[in-house]
Amino acid sequence: MDDTRTEADRRSAQPEGGTRARTRRAILDAAVTVLSTDPGASLSDVAAAAGVGRTTVHRYFPERSDLLAAMGMDVLDRIAEATDRARLDDGPAPKALERLCQEFFELGDRLMLAFEMPQLMDWSGWDECTPADLALRGLIERGHAEGTIDPEMDVEWIPNLLWGLLYTAWQHAREHRMPRHAALTLCLRTLRKSITP
Secondary structure, three states, X not given: OOOOOOHHHHHHHOOOOHHHHHHHHHHHHHHHHHHHHOOOOOHHHHHXXXXXXXXXXXXXXXXXXXXXXXXXXHHHHHHHHHHHHOOOOOOOHHHHHHHHHHHXXXXXXXXHHHHHOHHHHOOHHHHOOOHHHHHHHHHHHHHHHHOOOOOOOOOOHHHHHHHHHXXXXXXXXXXXXXXXXXXXXXXXXXXXXXXXX
């Protein structure tokens, strides 16, 4: 099998020891915080926010592109974890979809950054259909079969609707200073009304 991943991709996919994993996590979290406010921030800025030296950042991520690819992979990992937490097989499909929306809402900073920095999605992992994508598709199909999700809202439309509503909620909370819980409430209400048969 032809493995076209970069060396940085392979390194970041390997299990890491406690200290190394914590340092890597600190760098990734700092990168989200720093790049959310200044997309042009340097690796030195990220290092300062993470509380490590610039050489430490370079040990984990030799180039800025390596850091961005790792951030993109981290977003996909967090989407997968959120999908698992939402328990998509439990209860009526609309309720499961609302749980998924709530879980995704908590990933706001990372997902907003992914929307606003195309470089985070500029690698092959974003082109693949993930298990989380398949789980959402299966949930929508189950809702159609149950008669709990409008069959006119197809399996291609609803995921785009979900992401669009989440983006609107995050943007509204950020730009209009709406409390996060109020933005989430509006997001869920709109989703519920949109998919009801």
